[in-house]
Amino acid sequence: MLDKKIEDMIVEQMNFEIHSAYIYLAMGAYCDSIDMPGFANWFKIQWEEEIYHSTRMYEYIVERGGRPILESIEAPQKEWSSLIDTFEKALIHEQEVTKRINSIMTEAVNLSDHATRSFFNWYIDEQVEEEATVDTIIKQLKMVKDSGHGLFMMDKEMGSRAFVKPTK
Ligand code: FEO
Numbered sequence: 001m002l003d004k005k006i007e008d009m010i011v012e013q014m015n016f017e018i019h020s021a022y023i024y025l026a027m028g029a030y031c032d033s034i035d036m037p038g039f040a041n042w043f044k045i046q047w048e049e050e051i052y053h054s055t056r057m058y059e060y061i062v063e064r065g066g067r068p069i070l071e072s073i074e075a076p077q078k079e080w081s082s083l084i085d086t087f088e089k090a091l092i093h094e095q096e097v098t099k100r101i102n103s104i105m106t107e108a109v110n111l112s113d114h115a116t117r118s119f120f121n122w123y124i125d126e127q128v129e130e131e132a133t134v135d136t137i138i139k140q141l142k143m144v145k146d147s148g149h150g151l152f153m154m155d156k157e158m159g160s161r162a163f164v165k166p167t168k
Pocket of ligand 1: 017020094
């Protein structure tokens with residue numbers, strides 16, 4: 001059985017991951033609206049990843065005898081000023097996710113809940129990757145600036161991203 005406090009924290013995070021998915025789908029729609037289908041693809045894959053993050057928590061809560069409660073999902077931002085703006089906002093969002101995952105981990109350690117600690121190790125590693133990937137894209141966008149050729153090349157590259165369901 002999960003401790004009630006940690007169960008509530010994981011349920012909240014499960015909902016927050018859906019909120020993340022919603023934000024990224026909205027960013028994808030923005031990229032489609034400015035004729036950047038590759039960047040749109042990247043955000044749509046990110047949306048799929050976030051749904052996976054949420055579903056993985058759902059399954060863990062059930063496995064530990066808890067109940068995943070679905071809450072209302074806040075509407076995401078609708079407009080961004082540029083491609084770089086979307087990624088800068090994505091980085092801020094991922095930093096918030098990292099903070100939340102760390103709090104759950106701290107609680108698991110305090111409660112000596114080794115199963116939850118082990119389960120959340122995956123998210124700790126995932127957050128390092130999430131932040132680093134977005135940070136690299138921001139740096140590349142700064143390098144490219146307003147070069148049409150550079151943006152075209154980057155858009156092609158972003159279009160090749162595919163969702164691969166993790167095996168663990
Ligand atoms: Fe599920 Fe991007 O954190």
